[in-house]
Amino acid sequence: MPHGIRRIVLDVLKPHTPRLTDLALMLARDDRVNGLNISLKEVDQNTESIAITLEGDDLQYESIKEILEEAGAVIHSIDQVVAGKRFVEEVALQPENS
Secondary structure: OOOOEEEEEEEEEEEOOOOHHHHHHHHHOOOOEEEEEEEEEEEOOOEEEEEEEEEEEEEOHHHHHHHHHHOOOEEEEEEEEEEOOOOOOOOOOOOOOO
16 A cells, blocks of 8 residues: 555635535546545635645645646645654644743
């Protein structure tokens, strides 16, 4: 069983079309994607700012990027990547007392 990229969180800017539901289906057709979540963060006159979380066993960034580009979307940043045999959640660090 592959243990490459298991989760990737992307900050994406897209036009109003395709709708979020259609974009989700486009991404879900990738055989390596086991599940995904798209959250709308901001809307302006021509675009939507969204966060996309994808999970799978061996996600391929380039194929995800290609699907998004076909939809007219642009990746602003990769905000999280999880790889390996298991998920490791981020640990919140306590600030040191001075």
